[in-house]
Amino acid sequence: MQPSAPKPQRPCSHPGRAVLLLTGHRRRVVQLLSALLYNLNMPGFATGSIYRGVSKSICVPGLNCYSCPGAIAACPLGSLQSALGAADAKLPLYLVGTILAFGALFARTVCGWLCPFGLIQELLDKVPLPKLRKGRWSRRLSCGKYLVLILAVLLLPLSFGLFGPAPLPFFCAWLCPAGTLEAGIPLVASISGLQAIIGWQFVWKAAMLVGLVAIALFVYRPFCRFLCPLGALYSFFNRFALLRYYVDHSCCTQCGACVGTCKMDIREVSDRECIQCGACARHCEQGAIRFTLKGLLGTASTTGHVVRLGTKDASAADSHMTIANTSGHVADKNNEP
Numbered sequence: 001m002q003p004s005a006p007k008p009q010r011p012c013s014h015p016g017r018a019v020l021l022l023t024g025h026r027r028r029v030v031q032l033l034s035a036l037l038y039n040l041n042m043p044g045f046a047t048g049s050i051y052r053g054v055s056k057s058i059c060v061p062g063l064n065c066y067s068c069p070g071a072i073a074a075c076p077l078g079s080l081q082s083a084l085g086a087a088d089a090k091l092p093l094y095l096v097g098t099i100l101a102f103g104a105l106f107a108r109t110v111c112g113w114l115c116p117f118g119l120i121q122e123l124l125d126k127v128p129l130p131k132l133r134k135g136r137w138s139r140r141l142s143c144g145k146y147l148v149l150i151l152a153v154l155l156l157p158l159s160f161g162l163f164g165p166a167p168l169p170f171f172c173a174w175l176c177p178a179g180t181l182e183a184g185i186p187l188v189a190s191i192s193g194l195q196a197i198i199g200w201q202f203v204w205k206a207a208m209l210v211g212l213v214a215i216a217l218f219v220y221r222p223f224c225r226f227l228c229p230l231g232a233l234y235s236f237f238n239r240f241a242l243l244r245y246y247v248d249h250s251c252c253t254q255c256g257a258c259v260g261t262c263k264m265d266i267r268e269v270s271d272r273e274c275i276q277c278g279a280c281a282r283h284c285e286q287g288a289i290r291f292t293l294k295g296l297l298g299t300a301s302t303t304g305h306v307v308r309l310g311t312k313d314a315s316a317a318d319s320h321m322t323i324a325n326t327s328g329h330v331a332d333k334n335n336e337p
Contacts, residue, residue, distance in 0.1 A: 027112065027113055027277065027278060028119075030113050030114070031113060031114070031115075031116070031118070031122075032119070034060075034062060034114045034115075035064075035116035035119060038064040038070075038071060038072070038073065038116060039064070039068060039072070039182075040070065040072050041069065041070045041072050042070060044068075044069030044070050044071075045070055045186060045190075046190075047069070047190070048186070048187055048190030048191045049069060050068075050069060051070075051071060051072055053072065055072050055073050056071075056073060056074055057074065058073045058074065059073060059075065059076045059079050059095070059098050059099075060073045060074070060075070060076070061076070061102045061106060061110045061114050062111075062114040062115035062117075062118075063075060063077065063115050063116070063117050063176075063178050063228065063230050064116055064117075064178065064182065065078070065172075065176070065179040065182045065183040066078045066079075066183075067182075067183035067184075067187070068179075068182035068183045068186070069183070069190075071182070071183075075172075076095075076099055076230060077153060077176070077229060077230050078169060078179075079092075079095050080092070080095060080099065080153060080157075081157040081167075081169035081170065081171060082157075082167065082169055083095050084154065084158040084161055085158070085160060085161035085168065086161060086167060087161055087162065088161060088162055102234070103233070103234055103236070103241065104237060104241060104242065105243060106234070106241060106242075107235070107237035107238040107243075107244060107276070108231060108234045108235055108237075108238050108241075108272075108274060108275045108276055109241065109244060109276040110234055111224055111228075111230075111231050111234065111275040111276075112275035112276045112278075113276070113277075115224075116178070116182075117177070117178040117181070117223065117224075118221060118224055118275070120181075120216075121216045121221045121222070121223060121224065122221065124213060124216040124217055125216065125217075125220050125221070125263075127217050129217050129218060130218065131218060131219070131220070132218050132219050134220075134263065134264075134265055138225065138226075138265050139265045141226045142225050142226060142273055144226045144227055145225075145226060145227050145228050145229055145231055145232040146229075146232045148171065148227055148228075148229045149232040149233060151170075152171040152175055153170075153171050153233075156168065156170040157169055157170055157171075171229060173201070174201070174204070175208065175227070176205075177205070177208055177209040179205070180202075180205040180206055180208070181209055184202060184205060184206070185206070188202070220263040220264070221263070221264070221275075224264075224275065225264060225265060225273070231275070235272035235273070239270060243276070243291070244270050244276055244291070245269055245274070245276055245278065245280065245281060245290065245291050246269070246270065246289070246290060246291075247269050247288055247289055248288045248289075249288070251286045251287060251288035253285075253286055253288075255285070257280075257283055257284060257285065258283070258284060258289060259280075261279055261280060261283040262274075262279055262280055263279065264277075276291070278291060
């Protein structure tokens with residue numbers, strides 16, 4: 001007979017289910033509002049024109065294409081690549097400071113709450129089809145976004161800017177599915193002149209978008225997990241960002257439910273793969289996972305820690321995940337309210 005899990009050191013106040021459900025719905029509302037606020041230039045969709053006002057010099061925290069007809073601000077990745085392309089002329093200090101500020105304040109909370117393309121993938125995940133659960137294969141693929149960040153966002157744009165004939169924002173030009181969905185397709189659809197000059201570059205990006213949409217029907221947020229360089233960039237701030245989830249160890253029983261119920265490839269709460277969506281908090285029986293401003297509650301001995309599971313424990317925690325049946329439903333602990 002195996003020993004039962006250790007009991008909490010002190011009674012913990014667990015938020016009611018109604019509160020947890022409200023938190024889940026609140027995140028969806030924030031996702032929708034951020035997508036709307038990023039793209040307030042509604043007439044641009046009808047005219048096929050790109051907004052070029054003063055606010056276009058400011059970056060939004062999430063992935064939102066500069067060339068989207070509705071966009072009123074710039075994308076941090078596009079701006080970073082453009083700045084690196086002009087690095088021989090000036091240093092992008094303002095842009096670097098902006099990205100550092102977003103990272104220090106939000107980190108991958110941006111991915112879970114403020115990214116329109118992440119919202120689209122989550123909605124696709126709601127389609128009732130069999131789902132492929134995470135595992136060792138997905139953890140390995142999650143390294144791909146760091147390669148995309150290094151090669152497509154940093155090295156290639158910088159190299160073309162310094163040694164090439166012209167700057168090249170490689171990720172935006174060849175890989176970004178959000179740009180294809182938000183800018184490429186609407187502009188081509190509304191401007192007849194563009195339709196006549198569609199080339200294989202557009203066909204390639206459209207094929208990538210279709211492929212990702214198809215994969216997102218079976219795999220949770222595949223672009224975010226495996227390819228998104230913005231998520232890779234923010235992930236380095238995840239452990240010490242001002243807004244993040246943390247674990248109160250005086251309540252935690254080390255049951256591993258947080259890792260097992262998470263659809264991302266996390267090994268612990270608030271590690272680099274965590275998008276701060278709050279699914280772990282909604283499934284924590286002890287109420288040990290909370291979301292707050294780091295260090296402002298006077299409980300530094302507990303708020304700075306995360307649940308850490310070894311490889312063996314993380315694999316065991318995967319047993320909490322189940323493959324969905326053909327109706328699209330999964331075990332209750334795996335579903336977001």
